[in-house]
Amino acid sequence: MIGIFIFCLIIVGVLSGSLAVILLKKAASKYPLRQLFFRRIFWEGVILFGFSLLLYVIILKREELSVVYPLSSISYLVTTILSVKYLGEKMTVWKGVALAGVMLGVTLIAIGS
Amino acid sequence: MAEKSSLSTGFLLMVACTIFTSSGQLFWKAGAVKINFYQPLTFFNAPFIAGCLLYVVGSFLMILALKKGELSILYPVIATSYVWVSILAPLFFPNESMNGWKWAGISIILFSICLLGWSSSRVTKVQEDLP
Numbered sequence: 001m002i003g004i005f006i007f008c009l010i011i012v013g014v015l016s017g018s019l020a021v022i023l024l025k026k027a028a029s030k031y032p033l034r035q036l037f038f039r040r041i042f043w044e045g046v047i048l049f050g051f052s053l054l055l056y057v058i059i060l061k062r063e064e065l066s067v068v069y070p071l072s073s074i075s076y077l078v079t080t081i082l083s084v085k086y087l088g089e090k091m092t093v094w095k096g097v098a099l100a101g102v103m104l105g106v107t108l109i110a111i112g113s
Numbered sequence: 114m115a116e117k118s119s120l121s122t123g124f125l126l127m128v129a130c131t132i133f134t135s136s137g138q139l140f141w142k143a144g145a146v147k148i149n150f151y152q153p154l155t156f157f158n159a160p161f162i163a164g165c166l167l168y169v170v171g172s173f174l175m176i177l178a179l180k181k182g183e184l185s186i187l188y189p190v191i192a193t194s195y196v197w198v199s200i201l202a203p204l205f206f207p208n209e210s211m212n213g214w215k216w217a218g219i220s221i222i223l224f225s226i227c228l229l230g231w232s233s234s235r236v237t238k239v240q241e242d243l244p
Contacts, residue, residue, distance in 0.1 A: 021188060024176060069195075090183075091185070101225030105220075108214050
């Protein structure tokens with residue numbers, strides 16, 4: 001059983017990581033590469049990305065991989081939901097199937113760890 | 114046609130990204146044992162810094178990839194990093210090993226990502242066929 005504190009850390013890590021990729025995607029599709037470094041949205045994405053990475057490292061130091069992996073694979077689900085909601089991307093059956101497959105695969109790897 | 118080849122480039126860039134970030138993670142693990150959070154200078158050890166550099170290169174490739182297609186198609190490709198880490202880790206850390214569960218997980222992840230690539234290229238094609 002994992003503590004509620006670690007659980008919350010993982011959720012915050014997942015949310016900030018997914019949000020970071022959404023911001024990076026918005027920045028990347030809006031501006032040419034040369035301009036990216038001068039854009040606020042890009043740096044917001046980078047900072048959030050770094051934050052989620054730092055949380056991940058702290059979590060991994062305290063908790064077993066077999067617990068962290070399946071929970072963090074929720075990030076694939078969250079990112080897909082966010083890209084449908086905020087980037088106007090289409091949800092398809094195949095995306096859903098692939099998403100479920102990825103999360104199952106990650107869980108199997110965790111069981112074997 | 115242009116959009117389809119662009120998406121393939123995005124896929125390849127994402128896979129390249131995961132190879133860099135996965136090897137970055139392996140270096141981090143090698144460097145992490147030397148780190149003591151209360152002595153910040155211990156962060157400056159060679160494997161840890163090498164890991165950071167690899168991660169920066171990987172993230173740059175991801176930015177390039179994100180220009181090429183939908184996030185909901187490209188993001189799941191990050192899961193291939195589990196494949197690289199599971200296969201590479203036993204080579205560097207003798208106490209880790211492969212087993213049936215991991216092989217099954219790796220196969221399902223790879224299959225799902227191939228499915229994603231195949232279905233998205235098919236959708237693009239259907240759209241092209243429209244008058």
